[in-house]
Amino acid sequence: MKSLLTLLFSITLIFTACSGGNSGQQADSSGEPEQEQGLSDFEMEHGIGPITERIDISDDIDEDLRVRGQEIFEMKCEMCHNMEGRMVGPALGDVAERRSPEYLMNMVLNPGGMARNHPEGQKLVQEYMTVMPFQNVTEEDARALVEYLRDYSMNN
């Protein structure tokens, strides 16, 4: 009886203690089978965040999306990132070659979760000493940013 109570108590404790631990911004896990560090294969390759499956992206650049992406980039990203050369964060000129579109979107939509829970994110934080902030962008904004970054790396 006593141990049952203890159990109940610990369960309540766990559930109440955990609420709000994620600073409220973004959820950072999907329900997929877990792997190293509790991450799924998908998450290892494409990041942790709201994007949980591959998205369709044509090889051609969508010009409208690219323009929109550039606008957002200048407003919400450029203070920390150069295309060439390190600033507050890493250079992004070739990031679209190094990372998948889904990874980029998860990085932008869930930077806190990436820094905490993804091995690549953790590495970068150690190097840059600043956790990238969520810049109040929507999923569509993130998609547009991908288009801008893809275009840049194709043409430079």
Place this chain on the structure above:
Amino acid sequence: MSKKKNNKLRGILFGAGFVALAAFLFTGCPSDQRMLQSGDAAQKVYVAPGDHDEFYGFFSGGYSGQLSVWGLPSARMLKVIPVFSQDPETGYGYSEETKPLFNTSYGFIPWDDSHHPHISQTEGDSDGRWIFINANNTPRIARIDLTTFETKEILELPNTGGNHASSYVTSNTEYVIGATRFSIPYEKDLDVPINSYSDEFRGALSFIQVDQETGMMEMDFQIVVPPYNYDLGRAGKGVSGDWVFFTTYNTEEAHTMLEVNASRNDKDFIAAVNWKKAAELVRNGHGKTMDAEYYHNHYNGQNQGVAVSEVKNEVTVLDTREVDENFIYYLPTPKSPHGVDLDPTGEYIVGGGKLATVIPVHSFSNMLEAIENEEFDEFIDGIPVLNYDATIAGEVENPGLGPLHTEFDGKGYAYTSVYISSEIVKWSLDTFEVVDRIDSYYSIGHLMITGGDTVDPDAQYMVGLTKTAKDRYLPTGPKQNHPAQLYDISGDKMELLLDFPTIGEPHYAQAIRADKIKDNVKQIYEMEENDHPNAITRISDNRVERNGRDVHIYMGATRSHFRPDNIEGVKVGDTVYLHLTNMEQEWDVVHGIAIKGSTNSEILVAPGQTKTIKWEPTRTGIYPFYCTAFCSALHQEMQGYIRVSAPDSNVDLKWSTNE
């Protein structure tokens, strides 16, 4: 007549009771106070770390001029919203976009005395859109937006001396009311002998219309009334929703030593105004336009913008001596009544007869009947004075000495604060009998029940706002902060839960269920919607411009740097405007800026916000500036330099980052 005699007798008997009570009060030791076993009380106010309170409490700052925000029942202080006083911490009243809020027809006023916060209402219930608060000294009303908890607007009231009966709203926030506590000559700047009081001085009751979309206030009309002191007000609700009520004292029309001279009359009045009728009379041209000068300060943008001052030159006036139709009535009320409060149904009008030995309760339906039957004792300047016996519904006996303010629990009881005997009495709206009483620590002014002035009180907690702390806390010198006490009123007996110091001198307070506000609170200013004229919305726009002797720095801040962070070419004699935009879009990541030697304040800038601070360097040299908010791990690195050269030097204007 016989009633009057009774009152006197009662007064004497009561006086004797008071002496006994006072003796008890001053000798009674603290352990006598009625409270729950301290463990139980602690349970009731315990809100676990990370959990949220059930209520927001808004306490006026009194002579601090501000409005403080508390979580109840824990009594955790959440914030102090600067309203009528400059706040060097945030730059409020120092920054260029907020300075115009302080403009009045008397110039820039850095301070005032804020008294009665009132949350906007819909159908008689607090709705959490805005909160209004009055400035008592230089008469004004401010509106605070409850999505950002920032002061958005300040309206000056013309021809008013001491805006005390304010800032109460009508049931659907159609109007916010104001009134003159100190009657003064109604005509603008009239220079007359003080002893011409009865001839030249007038009272003014103000009706300020509120735009339902934007919350923007506009002085709709004033009612010119006899030169009494108009003390407190309340809008009716439910059945009395078309009316507002004001208390008066000094119906003696004294202008000196009011302490004695304004306490002679056995009864003063509660003024009942049919605001719907008055507004209709104004719409139909019964008002007249008078010269006036008053400021209306508000923001010009939808989102951020900057505050601007508009000067108004006239006001529409209804003069009771000139309008034939009746729209205002006087209800005789003993004696120098302070508060006037309506029960949740709007039927009972409770006067806080400061010097009376009873709490008089008028009936609204009796009042309507008396008006219908023209039971008028006399007319004063065209205002019918209703017969006391015709309107009164009951007198609560033995209420203690110095009853002031009343709120309600919606379960048939009223709670009245009693100043001199320092207690709260609970009485029945059915029998008008006192059913419980509890001590205050010490000398209570207003009290507040959660939702207690609305049609639907929550009636869980009551806060007593008291005037002196004396021995209640660790001593902090000859002047101590004002206390507040939290009581549990959910049961038959009132129970003291908590006693805590506040800021300034809280007069009135309001509380609202947290869920009516918290989901609407903004976490950031959206960068896309920044309409501050000097914002930069992309970092590549950072720059410095010279315009004659004015230098404008358009600077961006992100963790953990400013751009630009090296500036040269500023000269002694220049006026530098530093426009800082916080480019963050994450909740609660704040940057600030301070420049060595600046005689101005710092500014704190919220995520996505822009603020401007003026700086007039007087010496050549290198001026470091830095971020005053601990914004990131590299916060100590967030700094920069400005070089200031001699007025005749030829150092070019130049700015850079990372070069």
